[in-house]
Amino acid sequence: MDITGRKLFVRALQEEGVDTIFGYPGGMVTDVMDELYKQEDIRLVLPRHEQALIHEAEGYAKSTGKVGVCLVTSGPGATNTITGLADAHYDNIPLVCFTGQVPLSLIGNDAFQEVDIVGMTRSITKYGVTVRNRKDLGKIIKMAFHIARTGKPGPVLIDLPKDIQLQAGDANYPQNVSIRGYKPNEGVHVGQLKKAYKLLKAAQKPLILAGGGVLLGQAQQELKKLAETMRIPVVTTVMGKGALPSGHPLYIGNSGMHGRYAANIAVSECDVLFSIGTRFNDRITGDLNEFAPKAKIVHIDIDTAAISRNVVVDVPIVADARLALEKLNEWAEPKHTKRWQEEIRAWDKENPLEMRRDKGMTPQMVMEGINGAFDEGIITTDVGQHQMWATQYLELDEKKKFITSGGLGTMGFGFPAAIGAKIANPDKPVVCVTGDGGFQMNMQEMATAIAEGAPVIVCLLNNQYLGMVRQMQQLFYGKRYEATCLRRRTTCPSNCKGPNKACPPYLPDFMQFAKAYGAHGIRVTKEEEIAGAFAQAKGYTDAPTVIEFMISSDELVLPMVQGGNPMSKMILK
DSSP states (O other): OOEEHHHHHHHHHHHTTOOEEEEOOOGGGHHHHHHHHTOSSSEEEOOSSHHHHHHHHHHHHHHHSSOEEEEEOSTHHHHTTHHHHHHHHHTTOOEEEEEEEOOGGGTTTTOTTOOOHHHHTGGGOSEEEEOOOGGGHHHHHHHHHHHHHSSSOOEEEEEEEHHHHHOEEOOOOOSOOOOTTOOOOOSOOHHHHHHHHHHHHHOSSEEEEEOHHHHHTTOHHHHHHHHHHHTOOEEEOSTTTTSSOTTOTTEEEEOSTTOOHHHHHHHHHOSEEEEESOOOOHHHHBSGGGSSTTOEEEEEESOGGGTTTSSOOSEEEEOOHHHHHHHHHHHOOOOOOHHHHHHHHHHHHHSOOOOOOSSSOOHHHHHHHHHHHOSSEEEEEOSSHHHHHHHHHOOOOTTEEEEOOOSSOOTTOHHHHHHHHHHHOTTSOEEEEEEHHHHTTSGGGHHHHHHTTOOOEEEEEEOSBOHHHHHHHHHHSTTOOTTOBTTOOTTSOTTOOSOOTTOOOOSSOHHHHHHHHTOEEEEEOSGGGHHHHHHHHHHOOSSOEEEEEEOOTTOOOOSBOOTTSBTTSOBOO
16 A cells, blocks of 8 residues: 655654654645654654754764654755754764755755755765655665664765655565665774784783774773773773763873873873774874874774874774774783873872862862762763863763763754753753853753753853853963953943953843743852752752853863864963
């Protein structure tokens, strides 16, 4: 029996085990929306903006390991997803995004709300296609889910013309799909792996650099076992935060632009750098000519294109992180690294990671408050100074999942990602660490959180500035704070050097904002109020809570490496 394309669409989602779809209606998806209305297996979440919609799907996917599913209309509905698709692309998040499209006969005629979304997103999706024949619909959807979740995960875009949704055709949805030219690597090159192990075994100062691929591959336990067996210290990228529990004696901290002093020096001084699941982007390497200058470098990554793209390595290995580590653990033997570990601890003692405690509340105190209040849960961040403070001071282990925007660095990510994570994990506490700038990019999603019964806790660090850019202006641009003050009015002096008594009041009032949406608001101005604020917020299970932490505009993220400099050349004070 033949069925319409829209019926097959819903059947396909059911067959793929989709339980939640993040969708926003419009003329070119009204038919599939109508079909979704007729079933009860799939929850339809209605965000308030398509960019937020796709970030919510990212939060859902990252917190569950499932494929996040989006549905938007054509034209602006589709183009509003581009930032989220790019974010998912750079951070390897499995998404299938369905966009409505004008009927096939109108494509190319500049029809109302017609755009070539497949062409626009070709460089930021694993696969993108406009369905041009009803008979291909089932196969294409099956391909989309397969491609999104296998190999190096990522976003896939399927463009659905309106007439394809209405046409009758085959009711069958394929159980399997074979895609010519798409063969994700599922094995391990044992010969290359033996070379890597030989280097590790002979090394006097070995170091493991763990990236986000360890978490994507669910290889945390295997990494821990290798590090403990061979007694090798571990540093992480921002996206690799949590690959090894923060309190583990072999964990040094994050490396990179805002990495821990001891971690960056360890990378500079090690003789073998065993990197796994990282792209070696500029935030990690700094000056490429000075990156790990004394080390033989091993690079394990599931993506062939990532190997030796930025850093020329000595032992390239294309493999899934968990499979590679499992094999290495079969051979692993204890090493004598006591002297090397002592050297690293001495560097950490020389320049410890800490903020002042003598003049009021600091971001470190806020992060310590989160550590004390939550033994388990999911923590998301937006992008900016608060993101770096979170990666520096949050304590993560197997019970705490960390979700952030790393590769693209997308402001506006944190709050919707938290909502998506809470929808997927209603029984776990979900905390969003954000700033006053980033929060305002998608704060309308408070309506979504209320509507969906997602009582996330928003930790809003309010320094009244776009802090990360202000920090660069303070350090490198003579304190010329152009376009970073969020209190600025046209009546303010053009050459303002920072907060003073003449400054206008800050807008919005986040406490009134929370009240307007039916959420809870708590303002914290002193260190001694932090613990009580979190205790109060945890008691609010009916709606989200915004905890606004008033911090100084002058707080800096340190250490810091200026762009283009070696990672050993850090600004410490």
